[in-house]
Amino acid sequence: MSLSRRELLTEAAALLVAQWAGAHGVAESAPSISDRKVVLVTCGGMRREDTFASSGFANIPHLTQDLLPQSVFYPFLRNDGVTSHFNTISSVLSGNWQRVDDWGKTPPQSPTIYEYLRKAMGLDRNQTWFISSNKALTSQIGSSIVPGYGPNYGPNVIFPKQLLISAVVQAANQGRPVQSTDRSAVQSDIEGFLNSDNYDGLGWSVGGESSSLDSFTLGTMRQAIEDLVRTSAPATGDEFTYLVAAEVLQRFAPSMLAITFSDMEVAHFGSYSLHLSGIATMDRLVYELWSLLQSMPAYRGKTTLFILPEFGRDLDGASTNGFFNHRQNADSTRLTWMMCLGDAIRTAQIIESPVLQTDICPTIARLFDLGSLGLPGHPLPGLCL
Amino acid sequence: MTNYAQEILISDAGADERATYRKLIRQMPLTLRPELNSELAEWETLFPFERSRIREFMRGVQSFTPSTLAALTEPLRKLEQTMGVDRWDFSEETNTLENASLLARSAYYVEWRKEVQRIYLSIVNAAHSSEPPSASLSRIVVVVLPQNLPYVHAGLWDKWGGKGVEVSIHGDPGRVTELLLRGMPSVPELLRQKNGYEPSDLWLIDAEQTLTSVFPNHVDAFSINCPELQPLRERVLERVNTIPKNIVVSDATLASIRKTNWDAWWPNNLAGQPSLRRFVIDLYLSGNGALVFSNAFVQWASSEAIRRARPRVLFARFGIRAKPKPFTSIAIFENQSLVSTLPDVPDPQGSAVDASILARYIFLSVERYPESQQTAFLCLSESARSAYLIFPKAYKGNTAIANAARPEQIADWMTGFLAKS
Numbered sequence A: 001m002s003l004s005r006r007e008l009l010t011e012a013a014a015l016l017v018a019q020w021a022g023a024h025g026v027a028e029s030a031p032s033i034s035d036r037k038v039v040l041v042t043c044g045g046m047r048r049e050d051t052f053a054s055s056g057f058a059n060i061p062h063l064t065q066d067l068l069p070q071s072v073f074y075p076f077l078r079n080d081g082v083t084s085h086f087n088t089i090s091s092v093l094s095g096n097w098q099r100v101d102d103w104g105k106t107p108p109q110s111p112t113i114y115e116y117l118r119k120a121m122g123l124d125r126n127q128t129w130f131i132s133s134n135k136a137l138t139s140q141i142g143s144s145i146v147p148g149y150g151p152n153y154g155p156n157v158i159f160p161k162q163l164l165i166s167a168v169v170q171a172a173n174q175g176r177p178v179q180s181t182d183r184s185a186v187q188s189d190i191e192g193f194l195n196s197d198n199y200d201g202l203g204w205s206v207g208g209e210s211s212s213l214d215s216f217t218l219g220t221m222r223q224a225i226e227d228l229v230r231t232s233a234p235a236t237g238d239e240f241t242y243l244v245a246a247e248v249l250q251r252f253a254p255s256m257l258a259i260t261f262s263d264m265e266v267a268h269f270g271s272y273s274l275h276l277s278g279i280a281t282m283d284r285l286v287y288e289l290w291s292l293l294q295s296m297p298a299y300r301g302k303t304t305l306f307i308l309p310e311f312g313r314d315l316d317g318a319s320t321n322g323f324f325n326h327r328q329n330a331d332s333t334r335l336t337w338m339m340c341l342g343d344a345i346r347t348a349q350i351i352e353s354p355v356l357q358t359d360i361c362p363t364i365a366r367l368f369d370l371g372s373l374g375l376p377g378h379p380l381p382g383l384c385l
Numbered sequence B: 001m002t003n004y005a006q007e008i009l010i011s012d013a014g015a016d017e018r019a020t021y022r023k024l025i026r027q028m029p030l031t032l033r034p035e036l037n038s039e040l041a042e043w044e045t046l047f048p049f050e051r052s053r054i055r056e057f058m059r060g061v062q063s064f065t066p067s068t069l070a071a072l073t074e075p076l077r078k079l080e081q082t083m084g085v086d087r088w089d090f091s092e093e094t095n096t097l098e099n100a101s102l103l104a105r106s107a108y109y110v111e112w113r114k115e116v117q118r119i120y121l122s123i124v125n126a127a128h129s130s131e132p133p134s135a136s137l138s139r140i141v142v143v144v145l146p147q148n149l150p151y152v153h154a155g156l157w158d159k160w161g162g163k164g165v166e167v168s169i170h171g172d173p174g175r176v177t178e179l180l181l182r183g184m185p186s187v188p189e190l191l192r193q194k195n196g197y198e199p200s201d202l203w204l205i206d207a208e209q210t211l212t213s214v215f216p217n218h219v220d221a222f223s224i225n226c227p228e229l230q231p232l233r234e235r236v237l238e239r240v241n242t243i244p245k246n247i248v249v250s251d252a253t254l255a256s257i258r259k260t261n262w263d264a265w266w267p268n269n270l271a272g273q274p275s276l277r278r279f280v281i282d283l284y285l286s287g288n289g290a291l292v293f294s295n296a297f298v299q300w301a302s303s304e305a306i307r308r309a310r311p312r313v314l315f316a317r318f319g320i321r322a323k324p325k326p327f328t329s330i331a332i333f334e335n336q337s338l339v340s341t342l343p344d345v346p347d348p349q350g351s352a353v354d355a356s357i358l359a360r361y362i363f364l365s366v367e368r369y370p371e372s373q374q375t376a377f378l379c380l381s382e383s384a385r386s387a388y389l390i391f392p393k394a395y396k397g398n399t400a401i402a403n404a405a406r407p408e409q410i411a412d413w414m415t416g417f418l419a420k421s
Helices: A005-020 A061-070 A086-093 A113-121 A160-173 A185-193 A215-230 A237-252 A264-271 A272-295 A357-367 B003-009 B011-026 B031-041 B049-060 B066-085 B097-104 B109-130 B174-182 B187-193 B210-213 B226-238 B247-259 B274-285 B295-309 B348-367 B370-374 B407-419
Strands: A037-043 A072-078 A130-131 A156-160 A254-263 A301-310 A335-342 B140-147 B165-169 B203-207 B224-226 B311-316 B375-381 B387-388
Touching: A037 A086, A037 A272, A037 A357, A061 A272, A061 A335, A072 B165, A072 B348, A072 B370, A086 A113, A086 A254, A086 A357, A113 A130, A113 A357, A113 B140, A130 A237, A156 B407, A160 A215, A215 B097, A237 A254, A237 A272, A237 B011, A254 A272, A264 A272, A272 A301, A272 B348, B011 B031, B011 B049, B011 B247, B031 B049, B031 B109, B049 B109, B066 B109, B097 B109, B097 B247, B140 B174, B140 B187, B140 B348, B165 B407, B174 B187, B174 B210, B174 B311, B174 B375, B174 B407, B187 B203, B187 B407, B203 B210, B203 B295, B210 B224, B210 B311, B224 B226, B224 B274, B226 B247, B226 B274, B226 B295, B247 B274, B274 B295, B295 B311, B295 B348, B348 B370, B348 B375, B370 B375, B375 B407, B387 B407
Parallel strands: A037 A254, A037 A301, A130 A156, A130 A254, B140 B311, B140 B375, B203 B224, B203 B311
Antiparallel strands: A072 A335, A301 A335, B165 B387, B375 B387
């Protein structure tokens, strides 16, 4: 099933109107540029029928009931690039459609928002982070090879889920099955891998050239591991990614943080129920993230949060096997949605006009007053920039 | 001896034929060659339908004069130049991940696909003009959602778009499959009565071993099930998990897995079935969860069997998977029994959600091909005691099946339909 543009809009509008009465307050005046923060959350492939449609609302209760009424919502966000993970996320970060190696061998061919920000604002690397669940990415995602920019202006890039997976796999390879009945026993497995300083194997890039973590960053990871072991929530890759991101927010208060969630990508293995469960986890974590940001003085009233799927998934009946994949040149795969919350919002509204994923980078650039970057996209309508 | 066995024995006689085909392939644009070359390289293990499709395609190519073929393919050659294919590390001999990746990330990918489809259609149409396709035979597909998957009748078939009729089953729903496979007349019997019957006409694909227990004959059918394939699956999974994040190494590893002698791990019933063995390895290496979840295996195997073999009859039976385990579930592609000491806990609800959409995907696979015009599709939910029967679009016969029926009546209708051609 695919929803028509009108049906989707009607359903989203009905939700918005019904809940508008209870809408939360919005920032009255903009903070200074130097105080501004941006958190960008991209999620793996999710079809609109499983999210912002009457058939999908049940999977995203927090997005539809708690966050939509205070957001600017774009029901027609389009991915016109290569619908693979590395290319899509690097296109969002760079504002140019990237067509590089899908497996992350090649960096983006144009500068990312991290490079623009760090170069123009003189931000320290610890002020810019990229934290991802997605194992299709590599540390190349953060910065280009464009002269005058490049890795020296890149962010810290970490893949917490990869740490978790590597710990599990290493334990198994050594003939030590993970004692998953006992959460505290898992902690030593994960920490053991964290201390093995083989971050190249994880594809990380933290703190520049060194492959070892400084004690502050190591402490951040350890705290996140402890939180994961203590939490009663399902021990998923996205849960751990969220906990690491929360620690980074609390310890470093970065100006620009991008997080990618990917539990829903279990769809590649053909379990629709686990795919929906991944969407529900993302919904809960995004809400927790927003609540966390509102509880932190460094972020409350200063932060714009962007939430978007990277793409949809293929149509039922497609030769690419429907929801399993995201390769089809069809609206089901290319047309998705985006929600913006926080500092840049003055009036909650639905922006019906189509927007592109490459519009996000110039929007963030405008939020930080970077001036014209000569990007092909345009700042998003409906935001106070 | 079946036609298929005869064809295997005389396959050497086809060497000249294949040499001719190779010459024709060299006349085609570069990006069309890997698919055709890889099929020729696997000629010995192609299904009869795949061979007839290649022959048809080559007949179509031969029906063009050199100048008309050049004119037909010229736009694609120009597009390949624009795309820079000659500068790519593009394999002409076989389909690779790198080929697929290079094409998919080209800015001209959509245009390229359109051109390929245009050329393919023109060639196939030319083949049909020179030799019209023979009349199709009636076919049936039976999909079973077994008793241990919990469904309720209400709303069960809502997502099937009203394409079929709901039938309440009065009696033991498991009897329908039994009657079809062992009744009088049985489906295998009906197939054997036709000239040219061969094993790839009848497929049994099972997440468990129920179909095998009902119809243990492995000579007259292509029968695969997850429990019997488990030792092989685990070994292939081990190898697949060694693939690093590097597309060139991945292609090399996949090629090596294909060449590996897996004799020690094949179940006995696949002895002497080289086509089916190749099919299983292809399935495991083509993703889509076939190496991970049994229900994904059933769906993907069914869809691929329909695409590649166009069987007269296909039975697909889903099953139950275990719940993901804490922590180890993040490494879902690992062997869960090795990485976690926790016992497996069945997940009937989740499995039911999975099987429900995957059953529909099998129907959608059927719908994609012309043979759907002669295919009756039956999906049985044993726990809801409900069947959903989709008549072929072109069917003019008796569609007056009651909305409540005994298993015998349902089986009679299906065998009656199959016997008509």
